[in-house]
Amino acid sequence: MNIFQKIKDHFSPKQDVYFEGFKKTDERFGQGLFKLLRKKPNLDADFYQELNQVLIESDVGVDASKQILKRLEKDVNRLNIKTSSEAIEQMVEILLEYLMEYPVILEDRLNIILMVGVNGSGKTTSSAKLAALYKAQGKKVMLVAADTFRAAAVKQLQTWAERIDVPCFTGKENSDPASVVVDACKKASQEAYDVLIIDTAGRLQTKVNLMQELEKIHRVIEKIIGYPAQHSFLVLDASTGQNALSQADAFLLSSKINAIICTKMDGTAKGGVIIALAMNQKLPVAFVGLGEKVDDLSVFDKELYLSSITQGYRNDE
Template identity: 45%
Template sequence: MGLFDRFKKQPGGEASSPLDEPASRETSASTAESTPQPAGATSLFARFKAGLRRTNQLLNTDIRDLFKAEGRLVDDDFLGELFAILIRTDMGTGPAGEIRDRVARDYRARVVQMGEVLDTIRHAMRELLAQSEEPIRFAPEGPTVVLVVGVNGSGKTTSIAKLTHLFRSQGKSVVLGAGDTFRAAAVDQLKVWAQREGAEIVTGAAQSDPASVAHRAVARALELNADVCVIDTAGRLQTQVNLMKELEKIHRVIGKQIPDAPHETLMVLDATAGQNGISQARGFSEAARCTGIVLAKLDGTAKGGVVIPIRQQFSLPVKYVGVGEKSSDLALFNVDEFVDALFQGA
């Protein structure tokens, strides 16, 4: 039985099959992204390189300007200039200071070439970013439930669309739960993506209980024996207490349906928000029992260094990064690929 045979429209219209969406919905896809491209059309390194182009240009241009043909003496002036360059990538004073101090330890009072300093910076960055690099942990049997959290405007809905595209490109059947019931635009956008990617979607009435949507989405995934159930959540609540209560309720109702669910809770962060995005997302990290981070919009910033403080402050692995506008532009995060892309051409 094929995917589209399994996803039949159910009475009541709460669960929507991609084939049941009206054709007019295609016109609203302009609010989403361009036509999805085949997964694997470009290599991981090529995606990182393209997505990090602005950060790469900043680092390579500014660091190159530190050196003359005959090299540069590593003194206080040099170290101060290097520190300022690193800060401009938004990695924060702590990591920038650690890298500066590593360069000072290795080369102070020596005349060095740019390549020597870059080798030290690369090594220091790899140590700061060290993490286990795992994709989604799939359940051994039955649907894998992925809960997605994050503040409004972080790229949460688009990241869910990209995750859906990734799963569908792997041949997995997907059910979406449109749990951000306080934003009609988020629900409508997910409906578009469900149709385009061949996924089922479960929605609820405006301002309805997100936990109810999550419950029905998991129930639908169980009914269809779907491979993955991805659940969106509200991106704004009035207080931290309300946020924690809502997320705890979602965890509770999901866990009653499938033991150990949700199997992943991914927090979406906006790379362009830099340090401000970190502070905004801290409440979600504390309330949601997150297992990993999706860093969105990495292609839209010259501050790709923000990955370092994110990794340090949340003590969570960065699982995926958004490196473009197409639905296929979601890359599994790899420390070596990331650091190499930052300094490609230097």
């Protein structure tokens, strides 16, 4: 079956939300592929050069683009591919292979989700969106304001918590974030919560002491509840493009990260950064932020992602 048919037939109730959220990336990627096919129906050296351009313009990045093209040229020979349209199909097959999902499986005990990332990446908003998602699944959820540096940060999470009707655990202003986490873990264990979502302060990946603080948070969680936090999510703002890759490198070096939450997809054409993160950092994506509203956080679905960013190509098939 044609890869485009395969990703089109992959049913998901989130299709409309994805198509709308990834519209800007599609304008670069999908429409870029469409123009490329028109211009270069024959498979020659120029085709690869221009395909490279489309990938780079969509923020797939230089290294990942190079890897994709190298693999594509091999496949073209191996599969005796003759036309540009077949080559584009094969490239989408390759992307599907490289992309990684992260299905969050909740355990039958307290589940701890830790949200980390640089300032303004979308940690607080995504924490609230996640809380709403698990609440809707019937889980007993609590938010934890471990961003104790700014009173406004605590207030922001509390406001969200009230809106979605989920309890929010807070500590004293300027108290040690790890001590707030300790108290929250104790309460969550005693009161049989299913999910604890810990919102942490934004931290520059270059600040050693702030990165050590994350380690301390991990340590106290394990000490109090007897096992490590199950899910540690690095929240990355997709509109920072290639900068998101260096953030990921630094966080991976000094902290445990299971997967990414890639936010603000709706406002950027740089959605190809997900491909770069999968290929360079081998990081799966758990959720994507597709807007500012509470239900604008969706589980990452790689077929649907590829389908969304190739609308401009497929619509004119």
